[in-house]
Amino acid sequence: MSPRKKNSVDRREFLKNAAAGAALLAAAPAATAIPKTPESKAPSALPISPEAELRALRRAAVLTEGRSGSDFMVDVIKSLNIEYVCSNPGSSFRGLHESLINYGGNRNPEFITCCHEEGSVAMAHGYAKIEGKPLLIMAHGTVGLQHSAMAVYNAYCDRVPVIIIGGNIMDATRRISQVEWAHSVQDAAAILRDYVKWDDLPISLQHFAESTVRAYKFAMTPPMMPVLLIVDGELQENPIPEGAALQIPKLSPPSPPAGDSGAVDEAARLLAAAENPVVIAGRAARTAAGMTYLMEFAETLQIPVIDQMDRMNFPTRHPLNQTDRGRDLISKADVILGLEVNDFWGAVHSFLDQVERTSTLVARADAKTISINSADLFVKSNYQNFQRYPAVDVDIPADAEATLPSLTEAVKRRLDAGRKSALADRRAKFAAAREQSLQQARDAAAYAWDASPISTARLCQELWAQIQNEDWSLVSSTAFVSFWPRRLWAFEKYCHFIGGSGGYGIGYNAPAAVGAALANKKHGRLSVNIQCDGDLMYGPGILWTAAHSQIPLLTVMHNNRAYHQEVMQVQIMANRHSRGVDRAHIGTTISDPPIDYAKMAQSMGVFADGPISDPKDLGPALARAIEVVKGGQPALVDVLTQPR
Amino acid sequence: MTYFTHPIRIGILISLLALAAWLAPSQSADAQRTGDAANGKKVFERLGCFACHGAAGEGTPAKGKETAPPKIAGTHLTLQEFARTLREGKGEMPSFDATQVSDAELSDVYAFLKTLTSQQKSEPPSSANPQNGQHLYTAIGCYECHGYQGQGSLQTGGTRIGPPPLPYSGFVAYVRQPAGQMPPYTSKVVSDAQLADIYAFLQSRPQATPSKDIPLLNK
Numbered sequence: 001m002s003p004r005k006k007n008s009v010d011r012r013e014f015l016k017n018a019a020a021g022a023a024l025l026a027a028a029p030a031a032t033a034i035p036k037t038p039e040s041k042a043p044s045a046l047p048i049s050p051e052a053e054l055r056a057l058r059r060a061a062v063l064t065e066g067r068s069g070s071d072f073m074v075d076v077i078k079s080l081n082i083e084y085v086c087s088n089p090g091s092s093f094r095g096l097h098e099s100l101i102n103y104g105g106n107r108n109p110e111f112i113t114c115c116h117e118e119g120s121v122a123m124a125h126g127y128a129k130i131e132g133k134p135l136l137i138m139a140h141g142t143v144g145l146q147h148s149a150m151a152v153y154n155a156y157c158d159r160v161p162v163i164i165i166g167g168n169i170m171d172a173t174r175r176i177s178q179v180e181w182a183h184s185v186q187d188a189a190a191i192l193r194d195y196v197k198w199d200d201l202p203i204s205l206q207h208f209a210e211s212t213v214r215a216y217k218f219a220m221t222p223p224m225m226p227v228l229l230i231v232d233g234e235l236q237e238n239p240i241p242e243g244a245a246l247q248i249p250k251l252s253p254p255s256p257p258a259g260d261s262g263a264v265d266e267a268a269r270l271l272a273a274a275e276n277p278v279v280i281a282g283r284a285a286r287t288a289a290g291m292t293y294l295m296e297f298a299e300t301l302q303i304p305v306i307d308q309m310d311r312m313n314f315p316t317r318h319p320l321n322q323t324d325r326g327r328d329l330i331s332k333a334d335v336i337l338g339l340e341v342n343d344f345w346g347a348v349h350s351f352l353d354q355v356e357r358t359s360t361l362v363a364r365a366d367a368k369t370i371s372i373n374s375a376d377l378f379v380k381s382n383y384q385n386f387q388r389y390p391a392v393d394v395d396i397p398a399d400a401e402a403t404l405p406s407l408t409e410a411v412k413r414r415l416d417a418g419r420k421s422a423l424a425d426r427r428a429k430f431a432a433a434r435e436q437s438l439q440q441a442r443d444a445a446a447y448a449w450d451a452s453p454i455s456t457a458r459l460c461q462e463l464w465a466q467i468q469n470e471d472w473s474l475v476s477s478t479a480f481v482s483f484w485p486r487r488l489w490a491f492e493k494y495c496h497f498i499g500g501s502g503g504y505g506i507g508y509n510a511p512a513a514v515g516a517a518l519a520n521k522k523h524g525r526l527s528v529n530i531q532c533d534g535d536l537m538y539g540p541g542i543l544w545t546a547a548h549s550q551i552p553l554l555t556v557m558h559n560n561r562a563y564h565q566e567v568m569q570v571q572i573m574a575n576r577h578s579r580g581v582d583r584a585h586i587g588t589t590i591s592d593p594p595i596d597y598a599k600m601a602q603s604m605g606v607f608a609d610g611p612i613s614d615p616k617d618l619g620p621a622l623a624r625a626i627e628v629v630k631g632g633q634p635a636l637v638d639v640l641t642q643p644r
Numbered sequence: 645m646t647y648f649t650h651p652i653r654i655g656i657l658i659s660l661l662a663l664a665a666w667l668a669p670s671q672s673a674d675a676q677r678t679g680d681a682a683n684g685k686k687v688f689e690r691l692g693c694f695a696c697h698g699a700a701g702e703g704t705p706a707k708g709k710e711t712a713p714p715k716i717a718g719t720h721l722t723l724q725e726f727a728r729t730l731r732e733g734k735g736e737m738p739s740f741d742a743t744q745v746s747d748a749e750l751s752d753v754y755a756f757l758k759t760l761t762s763q764q765k766s767e768p769p770s771s772a773n774p775q776n777g778q779h780l781y782t783a784i785g786c787y788e789c790h791g792y793q794g795q796g797s798l799q800t801g802g803t804r805i806g807p808p809p810l811p812y813s814g815f816v817a818y819v820r821q822p823a824g825q826m827p828p829y830t831s832k833v834v835s836d837a838q839l840a841d842i843y844a845f846l847q848s849r850p851q852a853t854p855s856k857d858i859p860l861l862n863k
Contacts, residue, residue: 442855442862443854444796445855445861446858446861447804448793448795449852451792451795455791461863482798483799568788568789571785571827575827575830578833579833581785582784584788642792643787643788643792644789
């Protein structure tokens with residue numbers, strides 16, 4: 001550190017006095033008089049002006065010439081090989097901020113400037129989907145943590161690891177302004193506690209080291225989730241106590257929990273004997289290896305896979321990918337295996353949201369159901385994302401990816417040559433069905449092909465034509481574009497898709513796409529994001545982050561100028577009440593005035609084109625934008641689209 | 645406008661087409677069977693049979709390459725043949741098990757079909773105005789789930805309705821009393837005349853270019 005000018009108060013003398021005072025506090029009986037220290041002034045009957053308070057504090061201030069507590073915190077963070085810290089700046093973690101960029105050299109982690117904490121966390125969400133490990137997020141006191149809440153909930157629901165550090169000023173006598181009081185909180189973690197896996201409030205640097213490593217371990221143990229550390233500003237900013245024997249604990253990578261061998265064998269028995277088994281994959285593949293395990297399992301049994309695509313589980317054009325025939329297969333299945341299925345009950349029932357809400361069992365009443373799901377290993381009460389209770393026959397609370405290899409081996413042991421031959425016939429049937437469903441999707445996509453606004457099928461296929469020969473990664477959901485990519489594109493690698501938000505909190509997609517693109521950057525992948533307009537408007541500042549940090553990402557706007565899901569919801573009510581639907585646009589559309597997303601992106605330094613309404617113009621615009629992205633910069637193409 | 649988010653409804657929509665193969669005259673071995681035609685009508689509507697076959701079972705004329713839902717009014721199938729078709733499915737038609745329609749209900753539907761001798765046309769009145777229909781289609785929100793061209797969406801559950809794959813009477817019946825997720829439209833919200841205009845607009849939508857002739861759909 002560079003030498004600094006000393007203040008009028010000798011630092012060593014100050015620390016000596018402070019330590020002596022602390023020792024007396026610890027040892028003295030309650031009635032013992034406590035010697036006055038520079039900061040322990042007698043209460044005054046008169047209010048002290050903020051200026052006078054600041055002057056008093058300056059007199060007592062000490063420059064830290066050695067290492068600060070936050071420097072040690074950086075050592076701890078670096079030990080975890082965290083690549084980035086995404087944050088909007090805040091004074092309650094100014095100490096750690098400064099240490100990261102100066103002491104830590106702003107590398108591993110590198111500071112990524114965000115315009116909103118919701119964007120910070122969603123970036124970490126998207127990054128983890130690609131990289132399989134967490135980023136660090138810093139959030140300022142009450143307000144930063146409150147801003148982060150929606151995105152933390154998404155990550156919690158989606159079982160994604162994120163490390164969150166919330167700044168706070170714990171000692172009330174050290175808060176220097178009205179603002180700092182408003183931004184301080186007695187129990188800061190309570191803001192997020194309902195939807196983080198674990199939180200702690202370290203009161204020493206050694207405590208910080210152990211809790212940070214512990215937090216990382218908890219976050220990375222299935223079911224993965226965000227974790228939260230509240231770090232006191234004083235602990236960051238004060239010097240490391242002389243003689244402190246600080247150690248950074250070793251991180252022991254956790255082994256994911258695999259299923260009980262007896263239960264796995266029972267599942268294998270049912271599956272091997274089944275005539276019409278089916279697999280439903282939710283968050284089955286945590287890593288690329290998960291895809292491989294699922295393919296080996298499916299091919300061993302020649303069992304059809306219905307991919308809910310909460311993760312990139314199974315190649316879309318694999319003969320056994322029967323997602324388009326999902327409900328039909330479920331209705332005929334004698335054994336149904338769910339792998340990390342978020343809503344197993346919903347997967348085997350239909351639900352009708354009419355005047356009277358009704359549900360119907362789709363599966364056969366005699367079907368045997370098996371669930372392998374790590375979600376059961378960690379459940380909280382308040383938020384209801386655990387879904388309706390599924391009364392399955394074989395319940396294996398374990399990580400599906402970790403359990404699949406043993407399940408496959410158990411199935412193999414039960415298949416003799418005759419049975420394998422019979423199973424081979426299944427494959428031919430499913431291969432034909434897969435070709436048929438692909439053709440049906442192509443035929444359906446042909447309708448409104450030349451329409452303006454541009455059909456979502458046309459948008460997706462114009463994009464597919466441009467990226468299919470690249471090392472590509474779709475970093476957005478396919479649901480809002482009628483699942484066309486899933487139905488028409490060839491997803492083959494784990495990086496080809498990142499799944500959804502988990503909690504369905506709008507405002508996720510744009511920053512998650514930027515975070516995923518950040519992860520893809522070092523792999524040289526072409527990240528593409530089909531971006532809904534309503535979602536982007538929650539936090540458009542993320543475009544600036546992408547430009548500022550030179551994150552290559554192609555954003556293609558699905559600009560239907562509405563919160564379209566809500567248009568339909570209001571219409572349902574208007575129909576129910578027979579009041580007409582001509583006013584359903586009130587409060588649900590964002591068309592008057594229309595938003596020019598190209599100009600908005602350009603204003604933040606992002607290359608942009610559009611709005612494009614003629615489908616013939618779309619291909620060339622995408623080609624221009626992709627060239628920019630290949631050059632390492634973000635680009636946006638605004639496309640006026642059909643609703644879905 | 646059909647909201648077939650319910651998979652069973654989707655199956656019904658695409659599959660009752662297969663009944664055509666069973667409509668050849670046959671010996672009525674079940675002539676004595678007397679189901680409850682009134683209840684059969686309710687089941688017929690509950691299952692959404694009218695969406696493909698029309699409210700009077702009149703069927704839909706074939707257009708282009710599409711397989712048309714056949715006329716089923718006054719079916720000449722035997723009850724056993726009718727039951728087997730529904731229980732086992734045939735062609736694109738899915739099977740319906742006893743949890744979806746009981747044997748008694750099946751007999752009732754059969755009895756109802758036997759009462760139908762309608763020669764009802766599957767076309768809207770000649771006075772229907774497709775230009776006004778286009779305006780109405782957007783104004784009353786049909787586009788929200790079915791797209792501005794009636795192309796449909798898997799996400800919304802709104803099936804393709806442009807050009808309409810269902811007969812006019814089935815269209816009207818479904819709009820008034822949807823069997824799936826679609827919110828019902830009463831005559832207070834949209835009149836019969838307006839529905840005729842909307843149907844005429846949907847009829848004016850062109851058939852899609854064959855996907856094999858669209859290079860981007862073959863990658």
